[in-house]
Amino acid sequence: MYHMNRRQLLGSSAVALFLSSKVARATVIKGGLPWKPGSADPPTVVTPDGWHYFTPQEAAAVEAFVDRLIPPDPETPGGKETGCAVFIDRQLAGPYGRNENLYMMGPFQQGTKQQGAQSPLTAAQQYRKALAALDDACRSKYGGKGFAAVSDDQKDEVIKGLENGSFKLDGFDGQSFFTLILTDTRNGFLADPIYGGNKDMAAWKMIGFPGARYDYRDWIDRHNERFTLPPVGINSHLHWSK
């Protein structure tokens, strides 16, 4: 049992107390707000060091796919150059890819749309399966060429077909895959650049979003005026060198 003296001694620390009867492997907090230096949890910055999850073929297919979802134009780089495929790769290699936060216990059965996704496959497994099926389906339709190798018009044909259900994938629902990769591409495009996409804040520049800025008190009264300051990221600023 802990005593008053010990608590006072500990002051305002958060402690995981082990009471004599092995009671607590919880965190017991008393005597003040917990404070321990270095206990924050900043995001891990993605670094450009190859593919962590995708095979070279998968990476090629995904880079091609994101570049059709967000094609480059004279003003804004496309999905590939802004790093959307890198974003997806790093996400799939991490907790998101493993569905760590989702309820993944069985049994599994399909339900109504309102009941949401009921797949036993993690996001990472879904990509692996769907991309293999995608390349197979393309090779069947386009004379032996995988998705990355067909023309842009043909790629667009495939993507539209996935979206409307007319382009079938063997062993995987094409419409689900379309929704999944579209969502992940969008997230990669618009998320903070630390996650590997939105390179140089290109997406934020495109839509005029100031990014991680946090103080608009000087602007709240400036009605109907364009906000002129450039975007800032958690780890990115015009004047910071990498």
Place this chain on the structure above:
Amino acid sequence: MARRLPRKDAVIVGLGWTGSILAHELTEAGLDVVALERGPWRDTATDFPISYAQDELRYRLQHQLFLQPAQMSVTFRNNASQTALPVRNWGAFMLGNGVGGGGLHWNAETFRFLPSDFTARSHLTQRYGEKFLPEAMTIQDWGVTYDDLEPHYDDFEYLCGTSGTAGNVNGKILEGGNPFEGARSRPYPTPAQKQGYGHMLFAEAAKQLGYKPYPQPSGNLSQSYTNPLGVTLGQCTFCGFCEWFGCANYSKASPQTTILPVLLRNPNFEARTECEVMRINLDNTGKRATGVTYVNSSGEEFEQPADLPAVCVPTI
């Protein structure tokens, strides 16, 4: 077999808004109080500091401040003819998790109910007749009135430093506020927040049509404020990372920014995090609660005896 712990006067289940307020009241009254929270401890500097609070992927899309379905979920169906299936990823609703609960990442919209809301059945039948409410509708009068609660609304707004423009103080209607609100005993503790361009356009148009626009009462404070407990909040900077997010400015009213710094210093109070209460225990008459049983994150079971279990958790 649950290990029995030393008795406390009160055990509070869930350390969000209601749990924090109750814990404060009870410890101030001299009771020995333990709060059990299934989620982790959360605070500004450790969980959403200004260096990385602005992360939409993490907080808005991946819901990191919420209960994760992997820890606990529910089943769902729209009607009895369907098979209920697990909610594997939150959609329409999601539950807070951790110290602060939903109060940590709410939008801090701090309306009061109208007086007629408390007497809904009487009000509607008086206004629209006995036949107005369908048989199957379960609307009732609450059993407490707006007047019963007014002092407590006032307490909460002054705890939070709520920013707003009063419309009715002791019966006197004031310009710029909601003229239809229940009478309040005094104005808001801080002035209404400044409004953006879209808001002002809407207000002007509404006024011209004869409506009575008023600024939304806000727990995102228009100016720095020290509450009656001595805890100080900062000024809202209109950052936009509000709902779903913790506030890095200490300018959003939450248990963390209004009560916990004082509560944690009270020697009568102890919080145990990552402890999930499984049931409330009753004595052999079945009419009196004797405490709760909970598990920690290792799955070990404990019985916490207490005269006063207080359930301060969402109902889902």
